[in-house]
Amino acid sequence: MFRTHIHPRFCDTDALGHIGNTVVPVWLLEGRESLLKLFAPDLDFRKASLVMVRTEIDFLGELRFGADVEVTTALEKIGNSSLVVLQEVHQDGEVRCKARTVMVNFNAQERSSQPIPDAVRSQLAEHLLAL
């Protein structure tokens, strides 16, 4: 499981005084960055990157400015070319959001999905949740 520490910004708030819902996908993206780097350790994303196929987010409680956030990121499933990623957003000791996201290994040069290489697969397996 990856743990990502995030500092909410004042511009993440909206006129309701809390963190707006459009900010959460940005934090989840940052949480998945360690996964992305397994696919493209040299940060050359033309040959391998992760693109989003589906995401589901449950907003369980309000997020606020003034307290840091932790995003946890683990895997539910590793498919042939896809991953199912489970994430949680924690603040003030509570789970405030839960997300389940399907990502696909994407070749931007060919604009198509491609199998997950074995070397990446074995690294990913360390983050697979026992369900």
Add this chain to the structure above:
Amino acid sequence: MFRTHIHPRFCDTDALGHIGNTVVPVWLLEGRESLLKLFAPDLDFRKASLVMVRTEIDFLGELRFGADVEVTTALEKIGNSSLVVLQEVHQDGEVRCKARTVMVNFNAQERSSQPIPDAVRSQLAEHLLAL
């Protein structure tokens, strides 16, 4: 059904050359603005606004800079205090994203949900899809 015209911005692209997935929730938020205004026609959101409880987004095709987008917004269900919103993102004549979102009528002063008023409910009903 509400139709919202959106112009992708250059800063909506990412290093993969397409529109990043974190932009889509922003467009969907803009698409729901007509719903929000039914709850708070005077734009005073302290007494009534819509907060997100759950969202599901399917990314069916790449979104690109250089062509405008249309977001369609309709209702699947109107509950006691909540709404189920169905949205699509169209570009180049194709459906590129589909979203299903649960929103709740929220009183920011009391930090709690509240029933949908009858006057709002009847306006919402005009946008209810026959499934």
Add this chain to the structure above:
Amino acid sequence: MFRTHIHPRFCDTDALGHIGNTVVPVWLLEGRESLLKLFAPDLDFRKASLVMVRTEIDFLGELRFGADVEVTTALEKIGNSSLVVLQEVHQDGEVRCKARTVMVNFNAQERSSQPIPDAVRSQLAEHLLAL
């Protein structure tokens, strides 16, 4: 002079209830898009694009959610490889922001600036302000 119509989004507000200052540069970027397209009419930005060298923004009045905005974009100066762009953000019949930005014609493949082609220069000249 280019005129760009912009619709403020609810997520552009912050906890002070107005449009946050980080949103204005995004609107100014959208305002400069017509300039960008003169350099790269085919939207292939690898050979020609505009990168920012310096920007100055004066915030003259609060921007609010609930009223559309117009961004005007004109040129103060056309240099060898650079442009000086003057922009204003209008809302409720007032100028709320003024910006002066230096952009450079940039070749992303070579990671260097390059002269403005004559064909582009003559199109740009139509938007040059008489000062």
Add this chain to the structure above:
Amino acid sequence: MFRTHIHPRFCDTDALGHIGNTVVPVWLLEGRESLLKLFAPDLDFRKASLVMVRTEIDFLGELRFGADVEVTTALEKIGNSSLVVLQEVHQDGEVRCKARTVMVNFNAQERSSQPIPDAVRSQLAEHLLAL
């Protein structure tokens, strides 16, 4: 001088492959957060906050995904109700941006500027640069 550590996100990149210019004001806002908290230590921004009057940013070099950033924040001047803030964005051991920003102590309830209280002024003075 305040030092703020920032982690660039993949969604901060644009189709040119580098960090887009609209991201820098967001990082500078995060850098000024320690100043903001001197004005509103309880995070109640209705009575005291900082609003932007003018900003000038020089972009000295490209910012990239894959290396963390440090934003330094200090004061050039403390006025009656305003501050002049000097900031730098560092990456890879270089100064990539410099910014000079005028902020005003703002009372959101009265929608007007207000003098900087003496207690805040003495704390601010510790971050004043000797020019």
